[in-house]
Structures are given as C-alpha cells and as structure tokens.
Amino acid sequence: MQNTLKNIFPNFSNELLSTIEENGSAQDFKAGTILMRTGQYIKNTVLITKGKIKIYREGEDGGEFLMYYLQPGQACAISMICTAKSEKSQIMAKVVEDVSVMMIPLQMMDKWMMEHRSWYEFVIETYRSRFEEVLEVVDNIAFRSMDERLEFYLKRHSDACGCSEVKLSHQEIATELNTSREVISRLLKKMEQRGLVKLNRNQIELLIKN
Amino acid sequence: MQNTLKNIFPNFSNELLSTIEENGSAQDFKAGTILMRTGQYIKNTVLITKGKIKIYREGEDGGEFLMYYLQPGQACAISMICTAKSEKSQIMAKVVEDVSVMMIPLQMMDKWMMEHRSWYEFVIETYRSRFEEVLEVVDNIAFRSMDERLEFYLKRHSDACGCSEVKLSHQEIATELNTSREVISRLLKKMEQRGLVKLNRNQIELLIKN
DNA sequence: ATCCTTATGTGATAAATGTTACTGTAGATT
DNA sequence: AATCTACAGTAACATTTATCACATAAGGAT
Numbered sequence: 001m002q003n004t005l006k007n008i009f010p011n012f013s014n015e016l017l018s019t020i021e022e023n024g025s026a027q028d029f030k031a032g033t034i035l036m037r038t039g040q041y042i043k044n045t046v047l048i049t050k051g052k053i054k055i056y057r058e059g060e061d062g063g064e065f066l067m068y069y070l071q072p073g074q075a076c077a078i079s080m081i082c083t084a085k086s087e088k089s090q091i092m093a094k095v096v097e098d099v100s101v102m103m104i105p106l107q108m109m110d111k112w113m114m115e116h117r118s119w120y121e122f123v124i125e126t127y128r129s130r131f132e133e134v135l136e137v138v139d140n141i142a143f144r145s146m147d148e149r150l151e152f153y154l155k156r157h158s159d160a161c162g163c164s165e166v167k168l169s170h171q172e173i174a175t176e177l178n179t180s181r182e183v184i185s186r187l188l189k190k191m192e193q194r195g196l197v198k199l200n201r202n203q204i205e206l207l208i209k210n
Numbered sequence: 211m212q213n214t215l216k217n218i219f220p221n222f223s224n225e226l227l228s229t230i231e232e233n234g235s236a237q238d239f240k241a242g243t244i245l246m247r248t249g250q251y252i253k254n255t256v257l258i259t260k261g262k263i264k265i266y267r268e269g270e271d272g273g274e275f276l277m278y279y280l281q282p283g284q285a286c287a288i289s290m291i292c293t294a295k296s297e298k299s300q301i302m303a304k305v306v307e308d309v310s311v312m313m314i315p316l317q318m319m320d321k322w323m324m325e326h327r328s329w330y331e332f333v334i335e336t337y338r339s340r341f342e343e344v345l346e347v348v349d350n351i352a353f354r355s356m357d358e359r360l361e362f363y364l365k366r367h368s369d370a371c372g373c374s375e376v377k378l379s380h381q382e383i384a385t386e387l388n389t390s391r392e393v394i395s396r397l398l399k400k401m402e403q404r405g406l407v408k409l410n411r412n413q414i415e416l417l418i419k420n
Numbered sequence: 421a422t423c424c425t426t427a428t429g430t431g432a433t434a435a436a437t438g439t440t441a442c443t444g445t446a447g448a449t450t
Numbered sequence: 451a452a453t454c455t456a457c458a459g460t461a462a463c464a465t466t467t468a469t470c471a472c473a474t475a476a477g478g479a480t
Contacts, residue, residue, distance in 0.1 A: 057345065057352065057353075059352070059353040061353075063352075063353060065348070065352045065353070067345075081334065081337055081338040081341055090342055113330070114324060120323070124291070127291055127341075128291040128297065130341075131287070131288070131291055131337075131340075131341060132300055134341070134345070134348065135267065135277075135300050135301065135344070136300075137348060138267060138344065138348055138351070139267055139269075142267065142273075142275045142388050143269040143270070143271075143273060143275070143388060145466070146467070169426085169427060169428090171426095171427080171428095178352050179467075179468080180467085180469070181427090181428085182428095182430085182468080183466095183467065183468070185427095186430080188428095189428095199428090201426095201427065201428080201475085201476060201477080202426095202427075355437090356436080356437070357436095379456085379457060379458085380458065381456090381457075381458095389438080390437085391457090391458085392437095392438080392439080392458095392459090393436095393437060393438070395457095395458060395459060395460085396460080398458095399458095399459075409458085411445090411446065411447085411456095411457065411458075412457075
C-alpha cells in the first residue's frame with residue numbers, strides 16, 4: 001500500500017508518505033457521487049489515487065461548466081486553498097470514474113507545509129497548474145468561438161485519457177461547454193466534413209495528431 | 211517607512227516587515243507601464259503599496275480581457291505561484307494608476323514561507339482570493355449574457371473605488387469585456403431607460419444601491 | 421423481430437452579438 | 451470663432467448561437 005502511494009506520488013518523501021498513511025483515511029466513491037457542492041464547507045484535502053473527478057461550476061439552470069479533471073497523483077487545489085479558515089467551496093466536484101482517495105484533515109495541511117518540503121512543493125505546484133488551467137479556460141470562453149472551443153475541448157479529453165477516442169455523447173459535451181446539443185451536433189458534423197474527426201455513437205475519434 | 215508598510219500590510223509581523231525592508235526594493239511606475247507580459251519570465255514578487263495594477267489576459271487581436279485589479283496591500287498571485295521554477299507569466303500586468311511597489315526576489319518567497327507565519331498566511335490568502343475571483347469571472351462569461359456582465363462589471367468598479375461614478379469610456383469597457391463599443395453603448399442606453407444608470411461623457415453614474 | 425429508449429441529424433426560426441457606416445456632440449486646440 | 455478629435459448614438463445588416471420541431475438511427479430489452 002505504501003508502495004502504491006509511493007508510485008502515484010513519486011515526489012513525496014518517505015516520511016511524508018508514512019505521515020499520510022497515518023493521518024489520512026482511504027476511501028472509495030462510485031461514479032456519480034458528488035464529493036463537494038457549491039457553498040459547502042470544506043473539511044478535507046483530497047488526494048486522488050485512482051479514478052477521475054470532475055471539477056465544475058454549476059449554473060443556476062443546472063449547467064455543469066467544466067473547469068478541469070482531477071486524476072491519480074493530483075489533489076484538489078480548492079480544498080487546499082480553503083484550508084485555514086475552512087472556507088466555503090466555490091465549485092462542484094463529481095466522481096466521473098470510480099475513485100479511491102486519501103482524505104487529509106485540513107489541520108494537516110498547514111502542519112505539513114512547514115515540516116515536509118515535498119508537500120510544500122506539491123501544494124505550490126498544484127496551485128500553479130490549476131490556476132494556469134483556469135486561466136486557459138477563461139481565454140477560451142473570452143476569445144474563442146464555439147467551434148474552436150469544441151476542438152480544444154476534444155483535444156484536452158484525448159490528451160487526458162491518452163487515446164484518440166472521446167467517449168461522450170453530444171449532450172454531455174454540450175452541458176460542459178454550456179451550450180445546446182444541436183449546436184454541438186452541427187459543429188461536429190462540420191468537423192467531420194473537414195476530416196478532423198470520425199463520428200460514432202457515443203464516441204468521437206480524433207483524426208488530428210497533437 | 212516601516213510604519214507605512216506596517217499600515218498597508220497590518221498582518222505582517224515586525225520581523226517580516228524588517229526583512230522586507232532589507233531585501234525588497236521599492237520602486238515606482240507610471241500609469242501605462244506594462245509590468246509583465248505573457249510569456250515573460252518572472253523574477254520578482256510584487257507587493258503593491260500605492261496605486262492600481264490591472265491584471266488581464268491578452269487576446270491575439272489585442273483585446274485586454276480583465277481578470278482583476280491589484281491594489282495597495284495586495285500582491286500578484288501569479289508571481290508568487292510561479293516562484294520555484296521561475297515560470298513564464300500567463301498574464302499581462304499594466305499600471306492603471308501610478309504605483310509604488312516592493313519588489314521581492316523570488317528566492318525570498320520559499321524562504322519566508324518557512325520562516326514567517328504571517329507571510330505564509332498572506333500567500334495562501336492571496337492564492338485563495340484570486341482563485342475565487344477568477345472563478346467568478348468564469349461564471350460570468352460562461353453563464354451570463356452581455357447585459358448582465360456589464361452590470362456586474364460596473365458594480366465591481368464602483369465597489370472598488372467606493373463611489374457610484376465609473377469614469378470610463380464605452381470603448382474601454384468594451385475592451386475589458388472583449389466586445390465592441392457599439393454593443394456597450396446599446397446596452398448602457400437600455401440600462402439608462404430602465405433607470406439603472408445615468409450617462410455622461412466619460413462617466414457612468416450608477417443609480418442602484420448594491 | 422418488435423418495441424423502447426437514447427443518441428443523433430437537420431431545417432426553420434428567433435435572439436444575441438458583432439460589424440459597418442454614418443451622425444452628432446462636447447471639449448480641447450489654435 | 452473655427453477646427454479638430456475623441457466619444458457617443460443609432461440604423462442596417464451579417465454572423466453566431468439558441469431554440470423548436472421533427473425525422474432517423476442504433477442498440478438494448480422483451
């Protein structure tokens with residue numbers, strides 16, 4: 001077990017890993033579980049060891065605007081940030097593929113920051129990369145039109161899973177980009193005509209490299 | 211001098227304040243100066259003691275999409291985040307009102323995190339509040355239409371300056387919301403008809419409380 | 421096979437936003 | 451006062467995105 005954790009978080013020092021074992025509690029959640037809601041208080045930092053969690057903003061109409069995904073070896077930046085004052089969450093976190101996580105009580109956060117260099121670096125790097133990711137999201141919605149955003153979205157997905165097939169329905173994509181299914185269907189059709197993708201039921205194959 | 215800094219950053223411990231005096235370099239910049247460009251490497255963390263800095267994303271066409279403003283007592287979250295690896299900046303920072311700043315060499319960042327509790331708390335709080343602010347920006351562009359965004363934008367401005375007059379041209383507003391002047395003019399006219407604002411040359415008066 | 425549910429394709433139309441082109445106006449400049 | 455320039459108003463039109471209304475298809479369940 002120590003070993004697996006070591007593999008997933010290769011940069012953590014051995015002492016840190018033991019401390020995590022001691023103080024964290026390993027938990028599993030099924031796909032569909034909502035781990036965090038807007039307005040809810042945050043009591044734990046979450047380290048993902050297996051599966052996938054979607055971090056999104058919820059619109060009044062129930063839109064699920066995608067911010068980013070959390071995958072093994074990553075942690076929820078928001079839950080780290082809200083540490084000190086156990087602030088309210090500003091986002092929603094939903095399990096999209098069954099996950100295993102380590103729940104770390106918030107008090108540990110501050111403590112480890114001082115005691116474990118590798119924890120400190122991990123936290124800072126988590127902040128940095130997420131901030132950057134969100135900035136990129138802003139860029140996309142501020143400066144790009146839907147067809148470009150869709151292309152970007154598909155690439156992001158295929159990068160994340162490492163394969164060129166994106167297994168999502170048009171409806172799911174539409175929800176995450178906060179538009180309607182028809183729009184996505186139409187744009188995908190155009191992309192197919194341009195030879196960028198191949199469309200199948202519940203699956204889109206990217207024909208572009210990179 | 212120590213005294214002023216103490217007033218502007220009331221939560222900093224006295225030792226921290228002295229250390230800042232010793233290691234930081236006080237500098238002034240005129241309105242219009244670009245302090246940081248996209249793609250540029252970051253060498254300093256910036257503490258604002260006077261004036262106002264605009265943090266924005268630049269579109270290919272030169273759009274200046276507003277993320278947030280930095281004011282006295284605040285620091286650039288991005289420059290802090292990019293610390294360790296002296297990463298490239300993802301944003302633009304432009305002085306909008308003559309500023310005085312303390313430039314802190316990046317090496318200090320990590321050092322002080324360990325040594326000064328009040329610095330640590332300041333950094334974490336900076337991260338948190340900026341992240342939140344950016345999330346709110348995402349919300350706005352993802353879920354709201356231009357008229358709502360404009361209203362939000364005006365409120366934000368009047369909150370920031372504490373008065374109900376926003377001294378900006380339609381063109382400036384349009385640039386920051388990445389739309390065109392005509393659109394802003396139209397929407398403002400509608401708002402005026404609804405009794406929400408009073409329009410004057412280079413100035414918009416908000417007639418709504420909060 | 422037949423039925424059912426979910427996913428997808430597509431036209432018609434509406435609404436929001438962007439663009440072009442021009443007018444008017446206030447204040448600064450000379 | 452005459453002129454200039456930046457700012458603001460607005461009509462007409464183009465484009466993009468959203469919505470409505472169906473048609474069709476694919477795959478699972480019976």
